[in-house]
Amino acid sequence: GAGVSQSPSNKVTEKGKDVELRCDPISGHTALYWYRQSLGQGLEFLIYFQGNSAPDKSGLPSDRFSAERTGGSVSTLTIQRTQQEDSAVYLCASILPRGLNTEAFFGQGTRLTVV
Amino acid sequence: AQKITQTQPGMFVQEKEAVTLDCTYDTSDQSYGLFWYKQPSSGEMIFLIYQGSYDEQNATEGRYSLNFQKARKSANLVISASQLGDSAMYFCAMREYDNDMRFGAGTRLTVKP
Numbered sequence: 001g002a003g004v005s006q007s008p009s010n011k012v013t014e015k016g017k018d019v020e021l022r023c024d025p026i027s028g029h030t031a032l033y034w035y036r037q038s039l040g041q042g043l044e045f046l047i048y049f050q051g052n053s054a055p056d057k058s059g060l061p062s063d064r065f066s067a068e069r070t071g072g073s074v075s076t077l078t079i080q081r082t083q084q085e086d087s088a089v090y091l092c093a094s095i096l097p098r099g100l101n102t103e104a105f106f107g108q109g110t111r112l113t114v115v
Numbered sequence: 116a117q118k119i120t121q122t123q124p125g126m127f128v129q130e131k132e133a134v135t136l137d138c139t140y141d142t143s144d145q146s147y148g149l150f151w152y153k154q155p156s157s158g159e160m161i162f163l164i165y166q167g168s169y170d171e172q173n174a175t176e177g178r179y180s181l182n183f184q185k186a187r188k189s190a191n192l193v194i195s196a197s198q199l200g201d202s203a204m205y206f207c208a209m210r211e212y213d214n215d216m217r218f219g220a221g222t223r224l225t226v227k228p
Binding site: 033035041042043045048056058059089091093095100101103104105106108109 | 121146147148150158159160162165167168206208210211212214215216217218219220221
C-alpha cells in the first residue's frame, strides 16, 4: 500500500478482554515499531522489529502485551486482559533502514478505549 | 539506553515570529540520526527534518532548521515566520544504527494571531 495502515482505527473493549491491533507497514520496509501515546503525552516505545532479528521488546509494559510480525510484514500487537490504563492511541511506524537518514512513516493509529 | 529530553511542555509564539523548540539527547554512539516530527490535533505524525551526527551543516527544510550542537548534544528546531497552522505538538526523536527510535515528551506549540 501507499502508507502504513492500522486497523481498527477505533476499538472499545471491556476491561478484562483481549484485543488485537494490526499494522500493515509500507511494502519493503524491514523495520517496524509500535508506540503507545496516552492523551496529550509523548510516544512511549513498546517494541521494535528489524528484519529477521529478534525483536527489541524492552518497552513492553507488562507480560499482558505481546507482538509478532509474520513474514516480515504485517504485525499484530496483542493486549491480554485489558485494563483501563491501557486506553491510549497505539501507533505503528515502519522504516526502510538504508541508513540513519530514513525517517519513520507512521500509521494513523488505533484508539483503544477500555471501559 | 537512549534518552531524549524536551524541557518545554508548552510554547507560545506570535504569528510571523520565529520560535525555537529545545531538544537534548544522550547517547554513547558516534553514529546516530535526529528527527523532528509534527503532530497536529488530527493525530498524524508528520516528518519535518533530519540531522545526521556526522553532518557538518545544520539541516534546513523550508521554514524549519535544526540548530545542531553536537558537543552539547542538542538538536533544537527553529521555525521561522510562524503560521497559525504550525500550532501542534512537536516531537524530537533519535535513532542509533540498527536500533529503535525513541521520542521525547513533546512540546505543544501555540501560534497566536
